[in-house]
Amino acid sequence: MxxxxxxxxxxxxxxxxxxxxxxxxxxxxxxxxxxxxxxxxxxxxxxxxxxxxxxxxxxxxxxxxxxxxxxxxxxxxxxxxxxxxxxxxxxxxxxxxxxxxxxxxxxxxHAACPRTLLKRMAADCNALGFHPEFAQEFEWFNFKETPQSLEEKEYVRIQPISPGMHGYSIIRPSLYNDYNDDLFTLLRKFDVPIEALHTETGPGVYEAAIQHDDVLQSADQAVLLKTSVKEISYKHGMMASFMAKWNGSLPGCSGHIHQSLWDKKEGKNQFFNPADPDKMSDIMKQYLAGQLHCLPHILPMYAPTVNSYKRLVEGAWAPTTVTWGIENRTTAIRVINTSDKYTRIETRVPGSDTNPYLAMAAALASGLYGIKNKLSLDSPGTVGNAYANKEHKNLPSNLFEATTAMKDSDIATNLFGDDFVQHFCNTRLWEWRQFSKHVSDWELKRYFEII
Structure with a gap:
């Protein structure tokens, strides 16, 4: 309207x-x-x-x-x-x-507003003659809790809505059929079009994929999905959590970003080349190379909390290295090359705790960096288990390390401007300081008596 x-x-x-x-x-x-x-x-x-x-x-x-x-x-x-x-x-x-x-x-x-930053990246993409098509998918855990019950329990013995590991279960959603119906129906009515909704492996964990759209609309929908799911869960006496890793013994929650570039005039997928052995165009390879090159310099935009890095560990369905592969879910970037219509890349670093505007801005800007600088892929795609290959460059292992790298990076400043980089990095360093002052229950249990 x-x-x-x-x-x-x-x-x-x-x-x-x-x-x-x-x-x-x-x-x-x-x-x-x-x-x-x-x-x-x-x-x-x-x-x-x-x-x-x-x-x-x-x-x-x-x-x-x-x-x-x-x-x-x-x-x-x-x-x-x-x-x-x-x-x-x-x-x-x-x-x-x-x-x-x-x-x-x-x-x-201006410099602190995430949506404004993404609008600037989208305009840059459009000026190059590309239409950026994006979609984010989210995993989250659902709990039989309220804000009051969590406060009273001091966030201990939190109860998921169902026990056990039931990924892609057909029977588990029927336990809360009204909740599932509301998620699918109300989100679509709210113009957050869900493509698929299912259980993931873990007690009470769901995954929703949003239909792809222009990058700004996609980020809008992703931001609204997170808030909407929380509000809808309240209606059913539940709480939804988008923490990257709420429990060390359970899988984390991802926020993977799917993306492709399309020709603005002819409406063709610029990532697809049927003549290439991997069906990847030169533009796709440059875009992919740009993301890999920039990834260690801008990691906090994908992993913005202290908790984010608890998910980025080996064997947890989340990447730990600067890698790519065709249909490989152990790498940082997964190439999907099934057809002209669906060829895209999936950036698998983001968790569900991301700010979608910043995560998509990071993905788009770094991909365009590769195109502008005509970067080439330094290594072939990883085949098999990327965790087992120790030759790959590791991602920073915590928020402080990642933020320090970004704050000092000329690449980050080149992509987003000094005002944004300094403000954002200062907020992440603040987050680290708040965490560093905290005495955890792990420390109490380990040291209280014996040391």
Whole structure:
């Protein structure tokens, strides 16, 4: 809908409330419900929003190393802009109108806004004559818990909705048929089109694949899926968690990103070449080489939390090395080359804890870096178990190591600009410091008596 159609929709349905939200640096949606009058007035001038949303972490604790905002700036309002093309209604909230917003028109908050960064990468791609087609899939665990019960239990003995390892189970979803129906149906009504929904291996773990779309729309849908699943699970007396690794003895949760580039004029998949032995075009090889080359320099954009790196371990269906392979799920990047329509790459590094805007921006920018610099693949695709080949370059093993590499990287600055890199890396270093001060139950059990 355009502006005129949206206003008519509000008038015809006598709607007085509108909800809008934007993603912060962690991918957490922050927003408000505003009156119709305020909504209409802000369509031209924007909406003032306290820029503390880019000055605190996911627990609302203020950063002490943010240059973009802080006590030194007084935490002023910045203007966010609603994107009218994101209009949808929330089916589990009586059809409340909803929009996504960003800070693309705010000079001060511009560098910290994830959606604004992805818009810039998408524009760069379009300028090269490519249409970026993306899709993200998510795994998450479901629990018989509420925020109150977890608080009372101090996050100990958390109970999944069902026991045992039941990947691709046909019978397990029937235990919560109403929940499954709501996920599939309500998400599609909310314009988050689910391509497939199934159980993964693990107690109470699900996986959903979103249909592919233009990269910005795909990121919008991915961000909304995570929040929507949490809200829908609340309706059923459950909690959904998108932590990368909530339990050390269970599989982690992935957030793989599928991607391809298409010719804007002819609408052809630029990754497919039927004459190549692997059906990979030169553009695809350059794009793939760019992602591999940049991966160690921008890893925190794929693995943004301390917990992310608990998933990136050998034998856990997650990569540990800078590798690629054809239909190989032990590598960082999996090439899928079945046909012209479906040839694509799957970046397997991201977990479900990613901020989709930043993860997709990282994937697209690094792929385009390979095309612009005509990079070639340094090594053939890995055949067999990538974990067993010790010659491959290892990924950084923790958030501090990965963030330090990114903060000092000219490649990261070249891709995203110094303002974003410094702000984002400072937030990740803050995250590491918060973790480093914490005394874990592992330390208590190991050292309390015996040392």
């Amino acid at each position: 355009d502006k005129v159609q949206i206003i008519k929709y509000l008038d015809d349905n006598k709607i007085e409330r509108i909800k809008f939200a934007f993603a912060d640096i962690d991918g957490v949606l922050r927003g408000k419900v505003i009156h119709r009058k305020k909504f209409l007035e802000g369509l031209e001038s924007g909406y003032g929003f306290c820029d503390v949303v880019f000055g605190w972490d996911s627990a609302d604790v203020l950063y002490d190393n943010s240059k973009i905002t802080g006590w030194h700036s007084g935490y002023p309002d910045q203007l966010c802009s609603i994107d009218l093309s994101t209009f949808r209604t929330i089916p589990w909230q009586d059809g409340l109108p909803f929009f996504l917003a960003d800070f693309s028109n705010s000079v001060s908050a």
